Amino acid sequence: MNLLTRDALAERDLRDPLAPKRQAFSLVPGEIYLDGNSLGALVASVAPRMERAVKEEWGKGLIRSWNDAGWYPAPLRVGATIAGLIGAGRHEVVACDSTSVNLFKVLVAALRMRPGRKLILGELGNFPTDMYVAAGVAELMGAELRCVVPDEVEAAIAEIGDQLAVVTLTEVNYKTGRLHDMRRITAAAHRAGALVAWDLCHSAGTLPVQLNACEADFAVGCGYKYLNGGPGAPAFVFVAERHLAGLRQPLAGWHGHARPFAFAPDYAPHGGIDRMLVGTASQLALIALEEALTVFEGVDLQQLRRKGMELGDLFIAVVDQELAGHGFGLASPREGSERGSQVSLTHERGYPIMQALIARGVIGDFRAPDILRFGFAGLYVRYVDLWDAVAALKDVMQTRAWDRPEFTTLKAVT
């Protein structure tokens, strides 16, 4: 392979059909943001939209805005927009609560759909909250959570067989970026008579997820990574239409009621996806997410996927070329098709190295014990950013810039 150069990458930006989307974001001049897999960048139009929401809709419209500003149906409206990004029907997704709370709802519902089956299958190395929630559900429902390494999920499904109620997996691993085969695993679970709940936190907004084509049962995901909905944005939950009618989720709240404003004493779940709602959702949070989602208008998700994969491939290539001998390892699959839109490196001094890199304006993040994560949100990351990021990292290593007290002190949030 020929040596990669900054010019060659800059040339790719000129040919990138997604390049104009970068203008929709409010980015910090001179910084390279490779952490959209943790917190998406600010879509510029969100700021004026929020100002209007606060001053006009809340300040002036007040309680009337539940009708007049479209507040009440916002969770469904935002859900329908997200549905278009994850291969779901418009009436199968709703935006609400957090990913953890939504996973709780679907896991309890799934166990109720499979009475007699007492096993939840999870994967080791999944984002911890998924395992905590699943363990909590298991305890509550008299079930058992069994976790296996990702490669053994299919074998475990076959082995557990008719004891298996539900499988809970994250499509793209938060640490390594490793990608599960949703279609294949879902089919395997269905052959065993089990259901699957997919966590799309690191998929939605960057991969062309095809929930219905894969015959997925349930999915959850967050709004603040590739969907750019803002810090702690509302999450979403998907329930396949075929499961909706009989679904009994445990968090029975008034927004999930068939007729919430009848104020009836007994709970009667809404016939549709609304039944996944519980309490009143933050409108400010929903409005920020809804506005942020407008950036996806006109985006070809296949093209976005290709770019995300290519950014990862090229990042690895530049790292190989420029950082050899500096002690970095690759925690992500080298093959782009087996990876989400992130590349994780390993280094025993990962924490201070990442802090020193951030101090130079290249923003990634660190995950214990030794992972440096770099996310490639194709809507605003440029090819040339890869070169500049690796150049900064090379400089950090060559000058031992990481070996300073301010970079070795662990921050509260890593």
Add this chain to the structure above:
Amino acid sequence: MNLLTRDALAERDLRDPLAPKRQAFSLVPGEIYLDGNSLGALVASVAPRMERAVKEEWGKGLIRSWNDAGWYPAPLRVGATIAGLIGAGRHEVVACDSTSVNLFKVLVAALRMRPGRKLILGELGNFPTDMYVAAGVAELMGAELRCVVPDEVEAAIAEIGDQLAVVTLTEVNYKTGRLHDMRRITAAAHRAGALVAWDLCHSAGTLPVQLNACEADFAVGCGYKYLNGGPGAPAFVFVAERHLAGLRQPLAGWHGHARPFAFAPDYAPHGGIDRMLVGTASQLALIALEEALTVFEGVDLQQLRRKGMELGDLFIAVVDQELAGHGFGLASPREGSERGSQVSLTHERGYPIMQALIARGVIGDFRAPDILRFGFAGLYVRYVDLWDAVAALKDVMQTRAWDRPEFTTLKAVT
């Protein structure tokens, strides 16, 4: 009693020590807002605070703001501020999720603390979501929910005795404004060996709630009524310190973990109130709520309570004086000490009457089948507003202004 006059009420405003607080709010000129018991008015400083949160903290600080802008501890910080308004310790309250979700957590936790006891006692006429959540918890935990009329709660506690696990009540009824005696009922429940979970949705920010003085076990409440946190603001949850160490709430998420950034595979709940947290909370929603709470600085809650009670008393007096013969009834206790900061009237044409009143710039709301609700948030409602509101209502009745198609058509959100 002498006839009340507008001038006499205006005179009271001049002597009102809370009157200057009204300047902190962004109110619509010419409107009278008597719906702060549903959605609090906008605290003016929230708008610039939100602009900074969006443009600076999110847009520029990005992922760094979890540390640098104090995002991560926001739920605890906001909880500590709310604690000061409800007679709780600073480390006993956290702001998170919705009231419904928080009630679910504490009811499951309470049942786990009382193994063998299978009864949840609720009250008929409570806000429906509380009953839905309690019924959902009962189903999940193999328990039973029994509901009695508010006046019979104490008798029911004594009767159920050692079968009673937990009582779930709302301190101030959403429809009638009727106030429970928290101290007395809590003591009765404790005598039976049971726990009490109080819903403070219509109390926090308007009554001098004394959770610890009443030896309350649990409480939940919302941030968007008298706390003015914005539409769907984060809710809060209180757990008495004596219960914290052993508490097992069912929604085990990473923000409730003892060491969330260790990303450990097994759940280990945080030692303190943090264990009530689940997923990542909306920072935009928390920031709006936190800024709104600054309006309570320097407010004497006893004074606020006196004003709220007096506003209600005087409203009833003006209604009696001005609206006799128009078919209105009183759904609230006439005695101020038995009522929260709201007065509810009844009228068989309640819905169109309220719509016609709103069209005249007097904002209350309607609750089926016949309730017109008027809330008196003492931080921004003036005494003279009472007169003007009733005058507008009188005009609506005298001119039959309510008898028009645009007022009789039911809106989606009532």
